Amino acid sequence: MNTLEVKNLCTHFFTRAGVVKAVDGVSFSIGRGKVLGLVGESGSGKSVTGFSILGLVDPPGRVVSGEILYKGKNLVGLPEEELRRLRGNRIAMIFQDPMMTLNPVLRVDTQMIETVLAHEKVSREEARQRSRDALGMVGIPSPDERLKSYPHQFSGGMRQRVAIAIALLHRPDLIVADEPTTALDVTIQGQILAEVQKLAQNLGTSLVWITHDLSVVAGLADEIAVMYAGRVVEQGEVNAVLDAPYHPYTHGLIGSVPSRNKRGEPLRQIPGMTPSLLSLAPGCAFKTRCNRADAACDVMPNLDELSPGRFARCVHPHVGAEA
Amino acid sequence: MSATTAPRVETPFQRFVSEFFASKLAVVGLVVISAIILVAVLAPWIAPQDPYDLAVLDIMDGRLEPGSQGGSGITYWLGTDDQGRDMLSGIMYGLRISLLVGVGSAVLAAAVGATLGLLAAYVGGKTDTVIMRLVDLQLSFPAILAALMILAFLGKGIMNVVFAIVVVEWAYYARTVRGNALVERQREYIEAARCLALPPRRILFGHLLPNCLPPLIVVATMQIARAIALEATLSFLGLGVPITEPSLGLLISNGYEYMLSGKYWISFYPGIALLVTIVAINLVGDQLRDVLNPRLKK
Amino acid sequence: MALYLIRRLMQSGFVLIAMSLLVFLGVYAVGDPVEILISPDADQEERERAVRALGLDLPLWHQYLVFLGRALQGDLGRSFVFNEPAIQLILQRMPATLELAFGAMFISVLIGLPLGLYAGLRPDGRLSKTIMAGSILGFSLPSFWVGLMLIMLFAVQLGWLPSTGRGETAMLFGIRWSFLTGDGLAHILLPAINLSLFKISLVIRLTRAGVRETMLMDYVKFARAKGLTPFRVTFVHVFKNIMIPVVTVLGLELGGTIAFSVVTESVFAWPGMGKLIIDSINVLDRPVIVAYLMMIVLMFIVINLLVDLVYTLLDPRVRLEGKA
Numbered sequence: 034m035n036t037l038e039v040k041n042l043c044t045h046f047f048t049r050a051g052v053v054k055a056v057d058g059v060s061f062s063i064g065r066g067k068v069l070g071l072v073g074e075s076g077s078g079k080s081v082t083g084f085s086i087l088g089l090v091d092p093p094g095r096v097v098s099g100e101i102l103y104k105g106k107n108l109v110g111l112p113e114e115e116l117r118r119l120r121g122n123r124i125a126m127i128f129q130d131p132m133m134t135l136n137p138v139l140r141v142d143t144q145m146i147e148t149v150l151a152h153e154k155v156s157r158e159e160a161r162q163r164s165r166d167a168l169g170m171v172g173i174p175s176p177d178e179r180l181k182s183y184p185h186q187f188s189g190g191m192r193q194r195v196a197i198a199i200a201l202l203h204r205p206d207l208i209v210a211d212e213p214t215t216a217l218d219v220t221i222q223g224q225i226l227a228e229v230q231k232l233a234q235n236l237g238t239s240l241v242w243i244t245h246d247l248s249v250v251a252g253l254a255d256e257i258a259v260m261y262a263g264r265v266v267e268q269g270e271v272n273a274v275l276d277a278p279y280h281p282y283t284h285g286l287i288g289s290v291p292s293r294n295k296r297g298e299p300l301r302q303i304p305g306m307t308p309s310l311l312s313l314a315p316g317c318a319f320k321t322r323c324n325r326a327d328a329a330c331d332v333m334p335n336l337d338e339l340s341p342g343r344f345a346r347c348v349h350p351h352v353g354a355e356a
Numbered sequence: 357m358s359a360t361t362a363p364r365v366e367t368p369f370q371r372f373v374s375e376f377f378a379s380k381l382a383v384v385g386l387v388v389i390s391a392i393i394l395v396a397v398l399a400p401w402i403a404p405q406d407p408y409d410l411a412v413l414d415i416m417d418g419r420l421e422p423g424s425q426g427g428s429g430i431t432y433w434l435g436t437d438d439q440g441r442d443m444l445s446g447i448m449y450g451l452r453i454s455l456l457v458g459v460g461s462a463v464l465a466a467a468v469g470a471t472l473g474l475l476a477a478y479v480g481g482k483t484d485t486v487i488m489r490l491v492d493l494q495l496s497f498p499a500i501l502a503a504l505m506i507l508a509f510l511g512k513g514i515m516n517v518v519f520a521i522v523v524v525e526w527a528y529y530a531r532t533v534r535g536n537a538l539v540e541r542q543r544e545y546i547e548a549a550r551c552l553a554l555p556p557r558r559i560l561f562g563h564l565l566p567n568c569l570p571p572l573i574v575v576a577t578m579q580i581a582r583a584i585a586l587e588a589t590l591s592f593l594g595l596g597v598p599i600t601e602p603s604l605g606l607l608i609s610n611g612y613e614y615m616l617s618g619k620y621w622i623s624f625y626p627g628i629a630l631l632v633t634i635v636a637i638n639l640v641g642d643q644l645r646d647v648l649n650p651r652l653k654k
Numbered sequence: 655m656a657l658y659l660i661r662r663l664m665q666s667g668f669v670l671i672a673m674s675l676l677v678f679l680g681v682y683a684v685g686d687p688v689e690i691l692i693s694p695d696a697d698q699e700e701r702e703r704a705v706r707a708l709g710l711d712l713p714l715w716h717q718y719l720v721f722l723g724r725a726l727q728g729d730l731g732r733s734f735v736f737n738e739p740a741i742q743l744i745l746q747r748m749p750a751t752l753e754l755a756f757g758a759m760f761i762s763v764l765i766g767l768p769l770g771l772y773a774g775l776r777p778d779g780r781l782s783k784t785i786m787a788g789s790i791l792g793f794s795l796p797s798f799w800v801g802l803m804l805i806m807l808f809a810v811q812l813g814w815l816p817s818t819g820r821g822e823t824a825m826l827f828g829i830r831w832s833f834l835t836g837d838g839l840a841h842i843l844l845p846a847i848n849l850s851l852f853k854i855s856l857v858i859r860l861t862r863a864g865v866r867e868t869m870l871m872d873y874v875k876f877a878r879a880k881g882l883t884p885f886r887v888t889f890v891h892v893f894k895n896i897m898i899p900v901v902t903v904l905g906l907e908l909g910g911t912i913a914f915s916v917v918t919e920s921v922f923a924w925p926g927m928g929k930l931i932i933d934s935i936n937v938l939d940r941p942v943i944v945a946y947l948m949m950i951v952l953m954f955i956v957i958n959l960l961v962d963l964v965y966t967l968l969d970p971r972v973r974l975e976g977k978a
Contacts, residue, residue, distance in 0.1 A: 089875060089878055121879060128872055138969065139891070147882060498909065508935045585796050588799075589798055592798045593917065608798070616805070631794065631795060631799070635791070638794050
């Protein structure tokens with residue numbers, strides 16, 4: 034059984050200006066110990082998808098339809114208390130900005146021990162022991178001393194390690210990581226990626242890795258889902274998708290990564306900007322920025338399986354053409 | 357309502373008006389204030405009696421309950437005080453004094469504060485430091501205490517009360533204007549005015565001040581309410597206006613000793629008038645702040 | 655930390671000297687010092703003796719130094735009315751004012767914190783809107799008039815609570831306190847509520863703003879993502895953060911509360927410093943006025959210093975930067 038299966042998830046925000054369909058019919062699944070890279074620009078709905086999985090969408094937003102199956106159990110509509118018992122325990126989350134995720138006025142030990150005690154009845158001493166082990170596991174030197182520190186005494190990379198240690202405290206089945214390396218230096222980024230990959234493999238933890246950085250996904254993920262304007266536009270095995278993307282948007286994204294271009298060749302870019310989710314025209318949301326768009330794009334295409342295990346939402350996919 | 361959705365181009369003033377009237381509460385406040393000002397101005401003509409003409413007062417009508425009839429056939433809708441004075445008339449006349457002191461001192465404080473604030477921002481350096489230190493000192497000191505101190509030294513009287521309120525309030529204006537002027541000073545139009553070698557006085561009051569007006573108006577509105585409340589409090593303590601020119605605060609104070617015998621109306625109704633005035637001004641001030649504050653706009 | 659403390663103390667000393675100069679000028683330069691400092695009942699000979707004794711024939715700067723020297727020794731003159739050292743009169747009445755002010759603070763936290771918390775957690779609820787409207791009223795209501803209305807309702811009409819005086823007191827540390835006896839508590843309740851009204855509104859607004867701001871923080875969402883109970887998120891993660899501004903502002907307000915108790919004490923005939931100063935102003939007992947003002951300024955400085963210290967204790971970021 035898959036660790037997580039998301040089926041047709043719709044998360045909408047009911048603002049004064051209108052309904053924002055931040056996530057509109059997203060589906061994917063992740064097997065045990067697998068890594069899914071959820072890729073998209075800011076505003077594409079990838080973070081909201083992550084928060085929906087944990088049941089942390091705040092008003093005016095809410096999950097309006099769809100299913101989120103954790104080991105076959107639907108989390109949508111689950112009572113808050115049951116969700117709480119899963120959060121941080123079986124399903125953990127890591128946030129984008131490590132400077133903001135730890136409470137500045139509480140010591141690190143407080144913030145770790147409370148996580149242990151929220152889900153297990155153990156003594157404080159044992160909770161402290163577990164916290165210390167977790168810090169050691171993510172490569173923080175002299176964890177005993179560090180436990181007594183406040184967050185602001187750590188560097189950004191160290192704080193993110195602490196956040197990861199907190200996520201690992203209960204050896205969760207699934208971690209939703211919302212751009213956890215974006216705010217970090219490149220060297221630190223690499224260390225953390227390697228660390229997380231190793232830990233996930235050792236513990237059999239599945240990962241949903243939310244990012245806008247294709248190079249991160251390339252090195253880390255087994256599977257990739259590309260989101261655009263609240264929908265998945267392309268999905269499949271990571272190398273296959275990156276080598277020969279079907280959807281023009283994915284194509285454009287890959288073209289705009291410097292390392293994948295030949296030296297001296299001008300970088301390709303996607304013209305225009307992400308459309309406002311408030312005023313989406315019917316049909317393919319990408320059509321205004323797409324050089325392949327025509328009248329056929331005025332009807333929303335389905336997410337079709339174009340080749341085995343490869344899905345794309347496009348009427349004019351790059352199939353078999355330029356690679 | 358924003359300019360982008362409006363079908364025709366509005367002037368800033370029109371937009372200000374339409375935004376202000378978007379809040380029902382603020383409109384109610386504005387209507388109430390207008391009514392109060394009207395009553396205060398017209399008091400000598402619309403009040404049932406002249407409360408300070410001793411000839412019309414009948415001591416036999418003293419401390420009558422609201423709605424009772426006096427010896428001369430007049431109905432005292434809000435009762436009478438110990439002198440047999442009609443409370444309704446007393447309140448109308450009291451409003452005159454309260455508003456006069458409140459508005460007068462707020463305007464004076466605005467003039468003093470704005471000038472010093474402009475100077476601090478424009479001249480900078482030592483002048484700025486000295487003025488702002490004074491502002492800090494003033495703001496860290498409770499208004500009631502500073503006013504008490506001044507009145508303790510100067511004695512009571514309308515002018516002394518106004519002076520005390522000006523001393524207490526100028527700092528708010530100075531701080532607001534300085535902050536705003538510091539931003540405006542960087543703008544090109546000031547640069548241009550300087551290049552034209554305009555005299556500093558003209559740059560300060562002709563160019564800088566008009567651009568600091570919106571926040572100044574907001575502060576002034578709030579400070580009028582504060583000034584009215586402060587005057588009432590000082591008069592209640594017996595340190596404010598003299599007995600010959602009773603403001604609302606003094607009326608309330610006069611009723612204090614009859615309170616314990618259950619004659620509530622002598623203090624109650626002037627208090628209601630005071631409360632309504634202050635709340636109405638604050639409602640308008642709140643809305644002005646929301647409309648005139650560019651930071652709150654999206 | 656020590657350096658910071660020394661700098662703060664020097665600042666405080668400067669403010670104190672500046673204030674003493676102001677008060678000195680107020681009493682000695684504005685108006686006739688002879689009339690201010692010498693009892694009006696004194697005859698000509700007594701006056702001349704007093705002028706010499708007080709050094710009023712000396713130049714102004716010299717007089718100020720003498721005044722300052724005496725003030726440093728705790729001598730701020732004798733009251734004409736009570737014929738007692740002014741400073742002693744003030745000190746006698748200080749406990750009554752302090753217990754009133756602290757009582758008001760206590761009430762404002764007791765009522766303001768839960769209401770502000772509720773309004774912050776459910777900003778769109780009907781009850782929250784009512785609370786916020788009420789807090790506007792709390793800012794607008796003239797305090798002395800509310801005091802009168804409280805007396806009328808609870809003392810005169812309902813007869814539940816006494817309206818004047820401190821009631822029965824009990825001794826603690828050699829000082830008389832009202833809050834230690836039931837009767838005293840009944841007496842302090844109305845004035846403390848009256849004095850707390852403005853502060854309740856303040857605490858409600860501060861707490862609500864703090865809660866709303868903190869709830870949007872990533873660390874609160876992270877705390878929820880850790881699976882903490884809503885109770886722990888609210889009362890540990892959010893609460894500890896909003897306590898910093900609330901405690902700071904309340905601490906700074908303590909001085910204002912003590913000053914403002916002048917009004918409340920007059921309404922409820924509460925025999926504290928505030929009542930004393932108003933009575934003294936009315937009979938022009940200037941030494942007491944001077945003593946009161948100097949005491950209040952001193953209290954202000956001490957309070958501000960303490961608030962700064964508490965602030966550094968509450969916020970680990972400030973604490974550690976200070977050490978480094």
